[in-house]
Amino acid sequence: xxxxxxxxxxxxxxxxxxFIGTAAPSFAVDxxxxxxAKKEGTVVWYSxxxxxxxxxxxAEAFQAKYPGITxxxxxxxxxxxxxxLQNEIRANSVQADVFDANSAFFRAMPLENLVEYKPExxxxxxxxxxxxxxxxxxxxxxxxxxxxxxNLVAEKDRPKSYEDLLDPKWKGKMAWTTDLTPNGPPGFIGxxxxxxxxxxxxAYLEKLAKxxxxxxxxxxxxxxxxxxxxxxxxxxxxxxxxxxxxxxxxAPTTWxxxxxxxxxxxxxxxxxxxxxxxxxxxxxxxxxxxxxxxxFQKASYLPADPDVPADDPSLKPKQGGYKATTITNEMALExxxxxxxxxxxxxx
Amino acid sequence: MxxxxxxxxxxxxxxxxxxxxxxxxxxxxxxxxxxxxxxxxLALLVVPPILILIQLSFADxxxxxxxxxxxxxxxxxxxSGAKFFGVLWTTIVFAAFATVxxxxxxxxxxxxxxxxxxxxxxxxxxxxxxxxxxxxxxxVMAWLFLFGRTGPVNQLYHWLTGNTGDLLNVYSLWGMVxxxxxxxxxxxxxxxxxxxxxxxxxMEEAARMNGASVWDTIWxxxxxxxRPAVLALAMFVFIRDIEAFEVPALVGxxxxxxxxxxxxxxxxxxxxxxxxxASAFSxxxxxxxxxxxxxxxxxxxxxxxxxxxxxxxxxxRPFDLGSARGIAGVIVLFNxxxxxxxxxxxxxxxxxxxxxxxxxxxxxxxxxxxNFIVVLTSPSYLSLATNTLIVSITAATGAVLLTAVCGxxxxxxxxxxxxxxxLATMPLIFPGIVLGVALLNLSLRSPIPIYGTxxxxxxxxxxxxxxxxxxxxxxxxxxxxxxxxxxGVASGAGIWxxxxxxxxxxxxxxxxxxxxFIFLISSRELSIAILLAGPNSQVxxxxxxxxxxxxxxxxxxALGLLWTLLMVLVASAFYFLERRQSAKTFG
Numbered sequence: 001x002x003x004x005x006x007x008x009x010x011x012x013x014x015x016x017x018x019f020i021g022t023a024a025p026s027f028a029v030d031x032x033x034x035x036x037a038k039k040e041g042t043v044v045w046y047s048x049x050x051x052x053x054x055x056x057x058x059a060e061a062f063q064a065k066y067p068g069i070t071x072x073x074x075x076x077x078x079x080x081x082x083x084x085l086q087n088e089i090r091a092n093s094v095q096a097d098v099f100d101a102n103s104a105f106f107r108a109m110p111l112e113n114l115v116e117y118k119p120e121x122x123x124x125x126x127x128x129x130x131x132x133x134x135x136x137x138x139x140x141x142x143x144x145x146x147x148x149x150x151n152l153v154a155e156k157d158r159p160k161s162y163e164d165l166l167d168p169k170w171k172g173k174m175a176w177t178t179d180l181t182p183n184g185p186p187g188f189i190g191x192x193x194x195x196x197x198x199x200x201x202x203a204y205l206e207k208l209a210k211x212x213x214x215x216x217x218x219x220x221x222x223x224x225x226x227x228x229x230x231x232x233x234x235x236x237x238x239x240x241x242x243x244x245x246x247x248x249x250x251a252p253t254t255w256x257x258x259x260x261x262x263x264x265x266x267x268x269x270x271x272x273x274x275x276x277x278x279x280x281x282x283x284x285x286x287x288x289x290x291x292x293x294x295x296f297q298k299a300s301y302l303p304a305d306p307d308v309p310a311d312d313p314s315l316k317p318k319q320g321g322y323k324a325t326t327i328t329n330e331m332a333l334e335x336x337x338x339x340x341x342x343x344x345x346x347x348x
Numbered sequence: 349m350x351x352x353x354x355x356x357x358x359x360x361x362x363x364x365x366x367x368x369x370x371x372x373x374x375x376x377x378x379x380x381x382x383x384x385x386x387x388x389x390l391a392l393l394v395v396p397p398i399l400i401l402i403q404l405s406f407a408d409x410x411x412x413x414x415x416x417x418x419x420x421x422x423x424x425x426x427x428s429g430a431k432f433f434g435v436l437w438t439t440i441v442f443a444a445f446a447t448v449x450x451x452x453x454x455x456x457x458x459x460x461x462x463x464x465x466x467x468x469x470x471x472x473x474x475x476x477x478x479x480x481x482x483x484x485x486x487x488v489m490a491w492l493f494l495f496g497r498t499g500p501v502n503q504l505y506h507w508l509t510g511n512t513g514d515l516l517n518v519y520s521l522w523g524m525v526x527x528x529x530x531x532x533x534x535x536x537x538x539x540x541x542x543x544x545x546x547x548x549x550x551m552e553e554a555a556r557m558n559g560a561s562v563w564d565t566i567w568x569x570x571x572x573x574x575r576p577a578v579l580a581l582a583m584f585v586f587i588r589d590i591e592a593f594e595v596p597a598l599v600g601x602x603x604x605x606x607x608x609x610x611x612x613x614x615x616x617x618x619x620x621x622x623x624x625x626a627s628a629f630s631x632x633x634x635x636x637x638x639x640x641x642x643x644x645x646x647x648x649x650x651x652x653x654x655x656x657x658x659x660x661x662x663x664x665r666p667f668d669l670g671s672a673r674g675i676a677g678v679i680v681l682f683n684x685x686x687x688x689x690x691x692x693x694x695x696x697x698x699x700x701x702x703x704x705x706x707x708x709x710x711x712x713x714x715x716x717x718x719n720f721i722v723v724l725t726s727p728s729y730l731s732l733a734t735n736t737l738i739v740s741i742t743a744a745t746g747a748v749l750l751t752a753v754c755g756x757x758x759x760x761x762x763x764x765x766x767x768x769x770x771l772a773t774m775p776l777i778f779p780g781i782v783l784g785v786a787l788l789n790l791s792l793r794s795p796i797p798i799y800g801t802x803x804x805x806x807x808x809x810x811x812x813x814x815x816x817x818x819x820x821x822x823x824x825x826x827x828x829x830x831x832x833x834x835x836g837v838a839s840g841a842g843i844w845x846x847x848x849x850x851x852x853x854x855x856x857x858x859x860x861x862x863x864x865f866i867f868l869i870s871s872r873e874l875s876i877a878i879l880l881a882g883p884n885s886q887v888x889x890x891x892x893x894x895x896x897x898x899x900x901x902x903x904x905x906a907l908g909l910l911w912t913l914l915m916v917l918v919a920s921a922f923y924f925l926e927r928r929q930s931a932k933t934f935g
Contacts, residue, residue, distance in 0.1 A: 005433030049896045051891070052722075052903075072883035074882055074883045074886065075886075077878065078619075081411070082619070083785065086412055091792035107620055108619055110411065201742040214603075215604070216602050217598060218896065222896070222898075222899040225704050226704075228703050228704060229705065230498035246703050251703040
């Protein structure tokens with residue numbers, strides 16, 4: 001289930017492309033692709049994004065742009081989505097065309113099951129957000145931060161470094177999700193090991209394990225809600241945009257720039273032998289286009305398109321002026337099992 | 349095995365025939381054909397998921413989910429270290445205490461409502477029905493809010509005592525026991541009140557006339573008479589608590605309390621989902637619960653001997669509680685407050701506030717109906733509600749039709765009745781997610797294109813809730829005297845006529861209760877729906893899980909409250925229609 005969290009930004013450039021000419025940048029979606037997609041009439045999207053914040057708005061925007069092509073979606077946490085797709089593929093009865101999920105999902109979905117398609121809309125995306133062969137492209141990114149309850153953590157007490165989290169006064173007052181993805185404890189562990197080095201990193205984690213961090217069996221958003229409600233003072237591995245959204249509604253919360261923060265991605269891809277291959281490509285182009293990426297921006301997510309800023313620009317590392325360890329999909333695929341093992345051993 | 353009067357009279361020669369050996373007997377008698385039919389139907393529903401579960405528990409699963417070989421590794425991993433037995437022990441403690449709370453709470457209430465002149469009787473029914481219609485996730489969320497560190501209970505405690513510590517830590521084994529206990533007390537209440545309503549009050553009245561006090565009568569007569577029913581029910585609830593999934597996950601994991609199902613939950617959440625480990629754990633649970641089911645079967649058999657309803661008419665006189673009436677009223681009100689009013693108020697509070705906040709004046713400023721408006725104006729919820737109603741009605745109707753016949757076969761000890769009972773009760777042991785994976789596997793291979801449709805979810809719920817239907821109809825049949833069936837047969841009725849025109853009308857109160865129960869409870873099940881729902885078969889449960897997972901507690905609460913309201917309206921309409929129908933039947 002962990003993939004749930006992944007919703008972020010990808011959509012930028014292509015939509016604009018679709019506007020064939022006019023205000024749009026240099027490229028346009030091939031008319032032949034549009035025609036082929038219209039003939040298929042439907043695209044089925046398995047998503048880990050939140051339905052009313054992103055899935056429905058993206059679907060509506062796509063349908064408005066391409067009348068005659070219906071977006072059918074099924075919102076499923078990533079773990080269940082992996083089970084479903086694995087079974088569909090094995091039974092030779094693939095129902096989904098396109099999906100989005102975070103890196104952990106790809107552990108259960110070998111890349112050979114994915115269509116190699118390099119979306120034009122993402123041509124200008126940095127290399128660490130996409131597969132060289134086009135099997136996945138980041139649709140949105142996340143910054144994982146430390147979220148606090150500002151009533152419970154006084155200004156002067158706010159942790160400034162990872163070492164500060166070891167202070168005995170936080171014992172039993174911190175929480176994180178049980179999400180075993182780069183957005184959960186494994187990502188935290190990876191960041192520590194990458195930043196501090198193996199030996200110092202492990203020593204740090206062993207000390208952290210003694211702080212009795214509560215495990216919340218739900219998403220990072222729920223962890224933050226419990227921090228806001230005062231059940232815990234500090235939430236680790238919190239999406240920084242969530243604290244901003246809640247603070248805007250008056251909730252006593254903010255995110256801390258304990259550096260380096262962690263940057264991860266949510267990726268789109270197309271399943272091989274899917275029922276509507278052309279509509280899938282058109283949809284991927286759309287969600288990665290400026291138009292699509294704007295939907296993510298409006299929902300207060302961090303668009304993957306480097307040219308589309310977050311609605312609060314300081315949430316992204318570059319504009320926000322903070323350092324972050326980027327956990328790429330390749331890195332996650334390689335290291336996630338190890339980080340997960342360390343988590344299970346140290347935080348049983 | 350005794351030959352039933354019914355079977356003997358089927359002999360065309362009109363003589364009493366010597367009973368043939370059982371196996372052949374099944375086929376020779378018309379009732380045997382019915383048994384066989386039921387066994388086949390049940391086996392088709394129940395056996396494939398079990399086989400898949402067992403297969404997965406030995407499977408060496410590749411990253412892409414394919415089975416690449418077989419291994420004992422999942423089992424050896426379970427038993428390595430002392431952890432397994434520690435977890436097993438916690439599970440038993442959790443289930444046992446939660447069962448005791450459900451039984452005490454639901455049982456006392458049922459007795460008060462059915463047998464005494466306690467005030468507020470209707471409130472008890474309302475409480476049971478509404479709380480059954482509220483999804484678990486919401487219910488548990490409300491409890492965690494109420495008893496959480498900053499919840500109203502601890503707030504009140506801080507305010508009263510000036511202490512800053514917590515009165516109680518809900519994220520603990522005892523928190524789990526309490527919540528699980530409350531969660532199932534409505535089921536106990538409904539099943540027990542049926543028992544108390546139908547049982548004969550003559551003995552109680554005799555005791556009273558001979559000068560026994562109210563408490564003596566309760567202790568020596570009411571409880572003794574109800575004992576088999578209570579024991580059978582206790583076993584049933586205990587099994588249900590062993591396989592409980594929501595409370596151990598939502599309360600136990602943050603509190604670091606592990607039970608058997610926690611491990612299944614966590615294994616499924618790994619990447620890739622560790623189905624082998626989860627299945628091995630489930631198989632162990634299957635064995636554990638099968639042993640319990642065996643004892644359960646033995647207790648249920650004894651239950652028949654205690655049946656006190658005869659052909660004679662009677663009208664139980666409610667106990668006059670006298671001065672204790674006030675105390676009884678307080679108990680009913682307490683139940684209403686704890687099981688219904690407080691959780692619903694907590695949900696209401698969460699639905700009105702933009703983020704989860706402690707109850708207080710400062711937050712009052714931001715209270716709004718925005719969450720309700722979002723739910724009511726969102727077009728997608730309409731189709732979700734329609735799908736969900738289709739699923740719930742299919743599951744409830746299918747399960748009741750099936751278990752009405754099965755319950756009769758089992759309760760009347762017809763040939764094959766025991767097998768029928770075992771098969772129909774077995775699904776009690778599948779963790780929802782395991783049943784989901786099994787059906788996912790099966791439906792994708794099925795020649796009928798059922799994958800991704802609402803019918804698949806309906807079938808999953810039918811399988812899952814069949815055991816509950818079985819309990820209702822089995823107990824219902826026990827209370828109907830055989831002579832009525834025999835009269836039907838003597839007048840020339842065939843087996844389907846007897847079932848349809850004699851048993852069904854008489855059994856209707858039990859069947860209606862079963863239908864309502866399954867209808868209400870099937871929209872509570874989230875884990876199955878998440879695996880099986882496709883783009884064309886989204887149900888409310890998926891939305892609720894989505895909202896819960898993503899921390900949209902406000903909208904979730906609003907949706908949950910509105911949904912509960914709808915369920916209660918549907919349930920009440922159904923109940924009202926049935927009452928009228930039943931009034932016609934019973935005169």
